[in-house]
Amino acid sequence: MRSDWIAPRRGQANVTQMHYARQGVITEEMDFVARRENLPADLIRDEVARGRMIIPANINHTNLEPMAIGIASKCKVNANIGASPNASNIDEEVEKLKLAVKYGADTVMDLSTGGGNLDEIRTAIINASPVPIGTVPVYQALESVHGRIEKLSADDFLHVIEKHCEQGVDYQTIHAGLLIEHLPKVKSRITGIVSRGGGIIAQWMLYHHKQNPLYTHFRDIIEIFKRYDCSFSLGDSLRPGCLHDASDDAQLSELKTLGQLTRVAWEHDVQVMVEGPGHVPMDQIEFNVRKQMEECSEAPFYVLGPLVTDIAPGYDHITSAIGAAMAGWYGTAMLCYVTPKEHLGLPNAEDVRNGLIAYKIAAHAADIARHRPGARDRDDELSRARYAFDWNKQFDLSLDPERAREYHDETLPADIYKTAEFCSMCGPKHCPMQTKITEEDLTELEKFLEKDSALA
Amino acid sequence: MRSDWIAPRRGQANVTQMHYARQGVITEEMDFVARRENLPADLIRDEVARGRMIIPANINHTNLEPMAIGIASKCKVNANIGASPNASNIDEEVEKLKLAVKYGADTVMDLSTGGGNLDEIRTAIINASPVPIGTVPVYQALESVHGRIEKLSADDFLHVIEKHCEQGVDYQTIHAGLLIEHLPKVKSRITGIVSRGGGIIAQWMLYHHKQNPLYTHFRDIIEIFKRYDCSFSLGDSLRPGCLHDASDDAQLSELKTLGQLTRVAWEHDVQVMVEGPGHVPMDQIEFNVRKQMEECSEAPFYVLGPLVTDIAPGYDHITSAIGAAMAGWYGTAMLCYVTPKEHLGLPNAEDVRNGLIAYKIAAHAADIARHRPGARDRDDELSRARYAFDWNKQFDLSLDPERAREYHDETLPADIYKTAEFCSMCGPKHCPMQTKITEEDLTELEKFLEKDSALA
Numbered sequence: 001m002r003s004d005w006i007a008p009r010r011g012q013a014n015v016t017q018m019h020y021a022r023q024g025v026i027t028e029e030m031d032f033v034a035r036r037e038n039l040p041a042d043l044i045r046d047e048v049a050r051g052r053m054i055i056p057a058n059i060n061h062t063n064l065e066p067m068a069i070g071i072a073s074k075c076k077v078n079a080n081i082g083a084s085p086n087a088s089n090i091d092e093e094v095e096k097l098k099l100a101v102k103y104g105a106d107t108v109m110d111l112s113t114g115g116g117n118l119d120e121i122r123t124a125i126i127n128a129s130p131v132p133i134g135t136v137p138v139y140q141a142l143e144s145v146h147g148r149i150e151k152l153s154a155d156d157f158l159h160v161i162e163k164h165c166e167q168g169v170d171y172q173t174i175h176a177g178l179l180i181e182h183l184p185k186v187k188s189r190i191t192g193i194v195s196r197g198g199g200i201i202a203q204w205m206l207y208h209h210k211q212n213p214l215y216t217h218f219r220d221i222i223e224i225f226k227r228y229d230c231s232f233s234l235g236d237s238l239r240p241g242c243l244h245d246a247s248d249d250a251q252l253s254e255l256k257t258l259g260q261l262t263r264v265a266w267e268h269d270v271q272v273m274v275e276g277p278g279h280v281p282m283d284q285i286e287f288n289v290r291k292q293m294e295e296c297s298e299a300p301f302y303v304l305g306p307l308v309t310d311i312a313p314g315y316d317h318i319t320s321a322i323g324a325a326m327a328g329w330y331g332t333a334m335l336c337y338v339t340p341k342e343h344l345g346l347p348n349a350e351d352v353r354n355g356l357i358a359y360k361i362a363a364h365a366a367d368i369a370r371h372r373p374g375a376r377d378r379d380d381e382l383s384r385a386r387y388a389f390d391w392n393k394q395f396d397l398s399l400d401p402e403r404a405r406e407y408h409d410e411t412l413p414a415d416i417y418k419t420a421e422f423c424s425m426c427g428p429k430h431c432p433m434q435t436k437i438t439e440e441d442l443t444e445l446e447k448f449l450e451k452d453s454a455l456a
Numbered sequence: 457m458r459s460d461w462i463a464p465r466r467g468q469a470n471v472t473q474m475h476y477a478r479q480g481v482i483t484e485e486m487d488f489v490a491r492r493e494n495l496p497a498d499l500i501r502d503e504v505a506r507g508r509m510i511i512p513a514n515i516n517h518t519n520l521e522p523m524a525i526g527i528a529s530k531c532k533v534n535a536n537i538g539a540s541p542n543a544s545n546i547d548e549e550v551e552k553l554k555l556a557v558k559y560g561a562d563t564v565m566d567l568s569t570g571g572g573n574l575d576e577i578r579t580a581i582i583n584a585s586p587v588p589i590g591t592v593p594v595y596q597a598l599e600s601v602h603g604r605i606e607k608l609s610a611d612d613f614l615h616v617i618e619k620h621c622e623q624g625v626d627y628q629t630i631h632a633g634l635l636i637e638h639l640p641k642v643k644s645r646i647t648g649i650v651s652r653g654g655g656i657i658a659q660w661m662l663y664h665h666k667q668n669p670l671y672t673h674f675r676d677i678i679e680i681f682k683r684y685d686c687s688f689s690l691g692d693s694l695r696p697g698c699l700h701d702a703s704d705d706a707q708l709s710e711l712k713t714l715g716q717l718t719r720v721a722w723e724h725d726v727q728v729m730v731e732g733p734g735h736v737p738m739d740q741i742e743f744n745v746r747k748q749m750e751e752c753s754e755a756p757f758y759v760l761g762p763l764v765t766d767i768a769p770g771y772d773h774i775t776s777a778i779g780a781a782m783a784g785w786y787g788t789a790m791l792c793y794v795t796p797k798e799h800l801g802l803p804n805a806e807d808v809r810n811g812l813i814a815y816k817i818a819a820h821a822a823d824i825a826r827h828r829p830g831a832r833d834r835d836d837e838l839s840r841a842r843y844a845f846d847w848n849k850q851f852d853l854s855l856d857p858e859r860a861r862e863y864h865d866e867t868l869p870a871d872i873y874k875t876a877e878f879c880s881m882c883g884p885k886h887c888p889m890q891t892k893i894t895e896e897d898l899t900e901l902e903k904f905l906e907k908d909s910a911l912a
Binding site for chain 2: 084085114139147180181183184186187190192193195196198202203206241242243244281282310312313314319321322325340342346360361362365366368369371376378379380383384386387394395398399400403404407408410412423428429430431433434436437439441445446448
C-alpha cells in the first residue's frame with residue numbers, strides 16, 4: 001500500500017511526516033490515520049506539525065498500516081518481543097509478533113539482544129508487521145564491539161542506528177538525555193539505573209569521563225532520521241526502578257534534557273515521543289504526566305506501566321495496568337505493556353496475551369475517562385448483550401472472546417446455555433439480570449405513586 | 457480469645473463497639489485493632505465513636521481476630537464465597553474460606569444461595585474464620601418462602617436477620633435504601649437492577665405496591681443488631697451494572713437514603729458501612745467516593761470494584777482492580793474483590809487466588825498513595841532484595857511467593873540461579889540491575905566534574 005505513496009518522496013532531503021505537515025501537506029499516512037481515528041485529516045496534520053502527535057512510519061516499512069501516537073488520538077499499547085541470548089529464534093519471534101498483533105498491540109518493539117542474527121530477526125519482524133516496529137540500537141551497538149562497553153564509539157552507535165533505519169524500523173529508543181552530570185544524582189536510590197540502554201551509556205561515561213556520545217552526536221542522528229522518517233523515542237535512562245526512586249532529582253533532571261532534545265529534533269522536523277516511568281505511586285502519576293508535557297512541550301508521552309507497587313512479582317501486568325490506565329487518563333499517548341513475568345523471566349505466549357489484554361483494558365479505560373467520542377459504544381453494546389443474555393454476542397464483543405467463552409463453558413459447556421438466562425455464578429434462579437422491570441410495571445407504579453402522593 | 461472479653465458484656469442492652477466507644481471505653485477489640493494497625497487506641501475509639509470506622513465483631517463470633525474498616529486504618533479487601541444451588545458443599549466452602557484467608561482476605565462474605573443447608577454452611581464458616589463474616593440475609597429469606605417473592609413478609613426478613621446474628625455473623629448487607637419511588641428512575645438504564653438482593657426487594661415492591669419492608673422496619677433491625685453488635689453493610693440495590701448507568705439519578709437517590717439510614721443507625725450506636733458500585737468510568741470514581749462521604753457523613757465506604765470498562769469478561773479482576781485502587785486512594789475503606797470469572801461463572805480456587813491478589817495490590821497501592829505511615833516499607837525491602845539479586849528474599853516478600861517462585865523457576869529452576877545476577881528475561885549479560893555504580897566511581901566522577909566546570 002505505502003510503496004506508491006512513498007515513491008515520489010524518495011531522494012528528498014527530509015521525508016518526515018512532520019516535515020510535510022509543516023508545509024501544510026496532508027500525506028496519505030495522515031489521511032489513513034484520520035480515517036482510523038475518525039478524526040479530521042487536517043487535525044491530524046496540525047497535531048503532527050505541532051509535535052503533539054507522531055506517525056511512526058519509516059519509508060522503508062512499506063507494509064505498514066499507519067497509526068498515530070498522540071493525545072488527540074486513542075491511547076495506544078506497545079508490546080515488547082525479542083530473542084534473548086539463550087532463547088528464541090526467527091520463527092518464534094515472528095510468531096510472537098503475530099500474537100501481539102492478534103491481541104491488539106498498536107506497535108511492537110523488537111528488543112532482541114541475542115539468540116540469532118539480530119539483523120535477520122529484525123528484517124523478518126518488519127516484513128511481517130502491519131504495525132510500527134521500534135528498536136533499542138544500543139544493544140546491537142554493544143554486540144558489535146563484543147560486549148566491551150569501553151570500546152564503543154559514537155560511530156558504532158551511528159552505524160547501527162542507520163542500519164535500523166535502512167531496514168525500516170519506525171522508531172528507535174535513543175538514550176541521549178542521560179548526561180554525565182546526572183550520574184551522581186542516583187546515589188540515594190535503591191535500584192540505581194534500571195534501563196538496560198541507560199546502564200550501558202552510564203558505564204561508558206564513567207569509564208571515559210566524557211559526555212554521552214548520543215547527546216554530543218544528537219544532530220547526526222537527526223540527519224539520519226530525516227532521510228528515513230524514523231521517529232525518536234527518547235529513552236529515560238533514569239526512570240525509577242522502584243517506588244522509592246520515583247520522581248527524584250535524577251529522573252526529573254534527565255526529563256529536562258529530554259525536553260531540550262525534543263525541541264532540537266523539532267527544529268529539523270523530526271518526530272519525537274518521550275519515554276517515561278516505570279515504578280510510580282498512584283498519587284505521583286498525574287504529576288509525572290503533567291511534568292512531561294511541560295518539560296517536553298507536549299511531545300507524546302510513552303510510559304512503561306507505571307507499576308504502583310513493588311510487592312507483586314508474578315502480577316506486574318496488574319500492578320502496572322493500574323498505573324497505565326491512570327497515566328492514559330491524564331494524557332499519556334502510549335502505554336508499554338508489562339507481562340506477568342516481569343522481573344522474573346522471559347514471557348511466553350500466554351504471558352504476552354495476559355500482558356496485552358491488561359493494557360488494552362488500561363488504554364480503553366483511559367479513552368473512556370477522557371471522553372473520546374464513541375469510546376464507550378462497545379461497552380454499551382456488550383452491556384446490552386449481557387442484559388439480554390446473548391452470550392455469544394457478549395463473547396464476540398469482548399477483548400478476548402476465546403477466554404470469555406472458555407471461562408463460561410468451564411461449568412456450562414452445552415450449547416443450550418448460550419441462551420440461558422443465567423450462568424453458574426448465581427445459578428438458574430438467582431441471576432440479578434433476570435429482574436427485568438417492564439415499562440408497563442413502571443408506568444403502573446408511577447400512576448400509583450402519583451395518586452399516593454396526592455393523598456399524602 | 458474473645459470469650460473472656462465478651463463475658464461481662466452479655467445481657468447488656470447494647471453491646472456495640474460504637475456504644476462503648478461513645479462512652480469513652482476502649483474495648484479489647486479496639487486495643488487489638490490499634491496494635492494491628494499501629495495506631496493509638498484512643499484514635500480507634502474516637503473513629504468508631506464518630507462512625508468513621510467500624511469493627512465488625514459479633515459477640516457470638518468468639519474466634520474472631522478483630523479488624524477495622526475505616527479511612528484511618530489500612531484499606532481492606534473482602535472476598536465472596538458461597539455455595540450455589542448446583543455446586544459446592546460445606547467442606548468446599550470451608551476450604552474456600554481458608555484459601556481466601558491465606559491470600560489475605562480481611563473479611564469474607566458467605567453468599568450461599570443453595571447447594572446444602574444454608575445454616576450449617578454458615579455455622580461451619582464462622583467457626584473456621586478468624587476474619588469477620590458478612591452475609592446477605594435476603595437470599596435465605598427468599599428460600600424460606602420457597603422462592604416466592606410475593607410471599608415474603610417483614611417478619612421473614614427479621615427472622616433470618618436475627619438467626620444470622622445468633623450464629624455470629626459480623627455484618628449483614630441490608631437493602632433498606634431502595635425505596636419504591638426510586639424504581640421509575642431505572643427506566644433509562646441499560647442493565648436495570650444488578651444487585652441480587654435489590655432485585656428481590658424491587659420485585660416485592662412492584663407486586664405489593666408497598667414501601668420496602670427493610671426500610672419500614674429498619675428500627676427493628678437496629679434493635680436486633682444492638683444486641684449482637686452486628687454491623688450494617690447498607691446495600692446499594694441500584695448500583696450501576698455498566699458504565700452507561702454509572703452515577704445516575706437512581707444510584708444517587710438511593711445513596712441519599714443510605715445516608716439517612718446511616719444516621720438513624722448511629723442514633724442507636726449501631727455500626728454502619730455503606731456499599732458502593734460497581735461499574736464506573738475512571739473519571740467518575742473520585743466523585744463517587746466524595747459523594748458517599750458527603751451523603752453518608754463519612755461512614756466507611758465499601759465498594760465492589762468498580763470496573764472501569766465493560767468489555768473484558770474473563771479479566772474483570774483487572775478491570776475492577778484499576779477502579780478499586782483508585783477508589784481506595786480517594787478514601788474507600790474496603791474493596792470487595794472480583795474474580796476473573798465475574799459475569800461468566802462460579803469462581804474456582806485459582807480464580808479466588810487471582811481475584812484476591814489483584815485486590816491486595818489495589819488496597820496496598822491505595823495505602824501507599826494515601827501516605828499511610830510505613831505503607832511502602834515492604835516495597836522498599838523487596839526492591840533492595842531485587843537489586844541485590846536475593847531471589848529468595850524477593851519471593852518471600854511478594855504478595856504471592858509461590859507464584860513468583862513458579863514463574864522464575866519456569867525457565868531457571870536450578871538452585872544456583874537463586875543467587876544469579878540475572879533471570880531469563882534479559883539473560884546473563886543484559887540485566888540492567890548489574891549496572892551497579894559504586895560510591896567510589898561517583899566520588900571520583902564528582903571530583904572530575906567539579907574540576908571540569910572550574911575550567912569552563
